[in-house]
Amino acid sequence: xxxxxxxxxxxxxxxxxxxxxxxxxxxxxxxxxxxxxxxxxxxxxxxxxxxxxxxxxxxxxxxxxxxxxxxxxxxxxxxxxxxxxxxxxxxxxxxxxxxxxxxxxxxxxxxxxxxxxxxxxxxxxxxxxxxxxxxxxxxxxxxxxxxxxxxxxxxxxxxxxxxxxxxxxxxxxxxxxxxxxxxxxxxxxxxxxxxxxxxxxxxxxxxxxxxxxxxxxxxxxxxxxxxxxxxxxxxxxxxxxxxxxxxxxxxxxxxxxxxxxxxxxxxxxxxxxxxxxxxxxxxxxxxxxxxxxxxxxxxxxxxxxxxxxxxxxxxxxxxxxxxxxxxxxxxxxxxxxxxxxxxxxxxxxxxx
Numbered sequence: 001x002x003x004x005x006x007x008x009x010x011x012x013x014x015x016x017x018x019x020x021x022x023x024x025x026x027x028x029x030x031x032x033x034x035x036x037x038x039x040x041x042x043x044x045x046x047x048x049x050x051x052x053x054x055x056x057x058x059x060x061x062x063x064x065x066x067x068x069x070x071x072x073x074x075x076x077x078x079x080x081x082x083x084x085x086x087x088x089x090x091x092x093x094x095x096x097x098x099x100x101x102x103x104x105x106x107x108x109x110x111x112x113x114x115x116x117x118x119x120x121x122x123x124x125x126x127x128x129x130x131x132x133x134x135x136x137x138x139x140x141x142x143x144x145x146x147x148x149x150x151x152x153x154x155x156x157x158x159x160x161x162x163x164x165x166x167x168x169x170x171x172x173x174x175x176x177x178x179x180x181x182x183x184x185x186x187x188x189x190x191x192x193x194x195x196x197x198x199x200x201x202x203x204x205x206x207x208x209x210x211x212x213x214x215x216x217x218x219x220x221x222x223x224x225x226x227x228x229x230x231x232x233x234x235x236x237x238x239x240x241x242x243x244x245x246x247x248x249x250x251x252x253x254x255x256x257x258x259x260x261x262x263x264x265x266x267x268x269x270x271x272x273x274x275x276x277x278x279x280x281x282x283x284x285x286x287x288x289x290x291x292x293x294x295x296x297x298x299x300x301x302x303x304x305x306x307x308x309x310x311x312x313x314x315x316x317x318x319x320x321x322x323x324x325x326x327x328x329x330x331x332x333x334x335x336x337x338x339x340x341x342x343x344x345x346x347x348x349x350x351x352x
């Protein structure tokens with residue numbers, strides 16, 4: 001996320017990372033503590049339901065780290081090349097540019113951030129899977145939506161306004177690009193932000209979004225309007241969304257029927273919408289880093305995501321409201337853990 005940043009950040013774009021005094025490493029310990037405590041909660045829940053951690057086909061940890069690391073290497077090469085081109089007037093060599101920017105300290109800390117994030121994500125996905133043992137409360141969420149929209153279904157209102165064919169296809173593509181967006185945003189933060197500590201603000205904020213999000217799943221278990229009110233979505237053009245929804249319901253049924261099967265793993269939860277939470281978090285972090293154009297693009301994507309979640313039946317409208325709230329709280333917690341204050345600016349910390 002390099003580029004037009006604000007205030008102190010601009011003056012520190014090319015400042016190399018360095019190991020800080022021991023007292024300045026407290027923020028790293030706070031980050032590790034968040035990861036360890038959340039993982040411990042997941043382990044405790046695993047013992048409670050008597051189901052071990054699962055990583056289907058390695059997609060949640062091993063493969064995820066590998067693919068993210070590959071993208072990170074590509075972004076690092078871009079970062080080095082851009083900085084070398086900018087620094088040629090000073091006679092700076094390509095090797096010197098790489099060595100100055102990507103010190104052992106920075107490389108080690110970025111690797112730690114990547115592993116910590118994936119540990120949180122793996123714990124989140126397993127906790128989400130085990131949420132299926134709690135009784136869904138979709139009827140309550142349906143009533144809340146009807147109350148908010150004066151007795152009407154927000155999904156039906158959108159279908160009547162936007163139609164049920166072309167928009168269904170477009171919003172399907174937008175909705176399914178979510179994982180790519182989050183991965184690119186995470187890797188960009190690790191590769192392009194001026195300092196390690198400013199990169200960690202994004203990573204830890206995203207970790208908090210997963211943590212608070214799974215907490216909301218347990219607070220109000222739900223499957224989503226596509227399952228609670230299927231008649232409202234029967235007129236939509238069939239896309240990959242319906243196939244995914246059917247697969248998620250089958251996964252849930254399989255886990256409930258045979259929880260100890262090696263392939264029993266569920267992926268369905270509605271409240272709150274973490275599609276909205278993570279997309280909103282990207283928007284908030286773009287503003288935090290002072291990337292105005294990127295924040296506008298992220299804002300448009302967020303608006304489309306809100307529409308897609310309701311239109312396609314993945315989420316109730318109140319799920320999206322809760323998701324946006326989670327994003328805001330997560331960013332404040334991320335700044336508090338990494339910088340010691342939620343009022344800190346990207347370059348406001350003395351520690352790189």
